[in-house]
Amino acid sequence: MFAFNEVTHKAVLKPVAKTYETVVPEPPRKAVRNFFRNLREPWVFINDILQGEFKRAGTTFQRFVINSTVGIGGLLNISEGAGLEYHQEDFGQTLAVWGVGDGPYLVLPFLGPSSGRDAFGSGVGFFADPAAIAIDNADEEGLQLGKIGVESLDRYSRSYGLIDEVLRNKDPYLYMRIQYQQNRAFEIRNGKRDHSEADDIFDEIED
Numbered sequence: 001m002f003a004f005n006e007v008t009h010k011a012v013l014k015p016v017a018k019t020y021e022t023v024v025p026e027p028p029r030k031a032v033r034n035f036f037r038n039l040r041e042p043w044v045f046i047n048d049i050l051q052g053e054f055k056r057a058g059t060t061f062q063r064f065v066i067n068s069t070v071g072i073g074g075l076l077n078i079s080e081g082a083g084l085e086y087h088q089e090d091f092g093q094t095l096a097v098w099g100v101g102d103g104p105y106l107v108l109p110f111l112g113p114s115s116g117r118d119a120f121g122s123g124v125g126f127f128a129d130p131a132a133i134a135i136d137n138a139d140e141e142g143l144q145l146g147k148i149g150v151e152s153l154d155r156y157s158r159s160y161g162l163i164d165e166v167l168r169n170k171d172p173y174l175y176m177r178i179q180y181q182q183n184r185a186f187e188i189r190n191g192k193r194d195h196s197e198a199d200d201i202f203d204e205i206e207d
Helices: 002-023 026-048 054-067 090-099 116-128 130-138 142-157 160-167 172-188 197-206
Strands: 105-108 112-115
Touching: 002 142, 002 160, 002 172, 026 054, 026 090, 026 116, 026 130, 026 142, 090 116, 090 172, 105 116, 105 172, 112 116, 112 172, 116 130, 116 197, 130 142
Parallel strands: none
Antiparallel strands: 105 112
């Protein structure tokens, strides 16, 4: 699956993402990014609450209200200027906080590295995300697929350079796995450094 993703990246996804960058100027791309980030805020808020992170939940709520109103439906990231910084939460992180282990390391088609826990969390998020539910209830044919397509294109346009860097490594599979596991551990701790033995081992391998 890693090899499949590598071929797809080089032959299809990267060229499409680069074309998107070339054709669409930076201001509209940034507006698209802000819009989809704002759409994710209700799901972030729910996961903040489920994790008992009530202060962070308050920040998320304020961001959503400000950007949805003053920010013209989230196209403008007004809240950042007010000192309300964005943070990402998902159900995989919530499960980790509840004590659920990683499970097996996985490489998913097109989506890349994951784990048993995070793959399950992504599935729950797809059906439980308030924005996804609202779009389904709108009953507009193709709206959900359009959202997924445009959001995925925006994300990929910001990450294909990092993927290229990974693929230049002597052992790209191992390098990507280590980076994914380190990054997820960092996200689950909400950015707090944990000087554990496992992290030290990852750092040595990365060096």
